Amino acid sequence: MFTTPLPANSTQSALSEGKLRYGLPLRVLHWLTALCMFVVIPLAWYMTELDRHNPAREGWFNLHKSIGLTVLLLTLIRVFTRLSNAPTPLPESIPSFERTLAHIGHGLLYVILIAMPVSGYLNSYGAGHAVNWFWLFRVPAVVPESHWLAHLGGQIHALLAWATYALIVGHLLAVLYHQLIQRVDLLARMTLRTGVTKGSQR
Secondary structure, eight states, X not given: OOOOOOOTTOOTHHHHTTSSSOOHHHHHHHHHHXXXXXXXXXXXXXXXXXXXXXXXXXXXXXXXXXXXXHHHHHHHHHHHHHHTSOOOOOOTTSOHHHHHHHXXXXXXHHHHHHHHHHHHHHHHHHTTOOOXXXXXXXXXXXXXXXXXHHHHHHHHHHHXXXXXXXXXXHHHHHHHIIIIISOBOGGGGGSSSOOOBTTSOO
């Protein structure tokens, strides 16, 4: 869905009034999700290198799964929150083709943030390995134990991992491009500070 350009008389006050910024709930959810992702990815690399007979291996896997399910919950809340509110417009200075790429990229990120935990869940529970969410309670099983299901979930999880890396790197590069080259302060949209967005003034 494309955002409607701001009126020509929009000024820097639009940002301070929150017209170009995400609401506080979405900003909090964004940074919580980002924190989880920057922990769960290196954790995945570390735990898969552990020897299968290492007694600490199971604990690391459970932590990884707990964070993954947290990402799923946060993402579902984000989707609901975004659908319940009017879309936040991009600054006028962002070209239309970049707006299209931004919408596609964000849509793919949402898909990945849901598909990765779901495929991991299928892999784990299909193989009969329950998840004890941060050692507080056992996550209910909604799928049967199945070797085929476990294999399918594992294959999807492994393939989507590379897509996840690519999308995160692309997202970060896009932010740097806008901040450093276009001088469009998009970070202000996702932080508590205010910022001057080049091109938002007319």
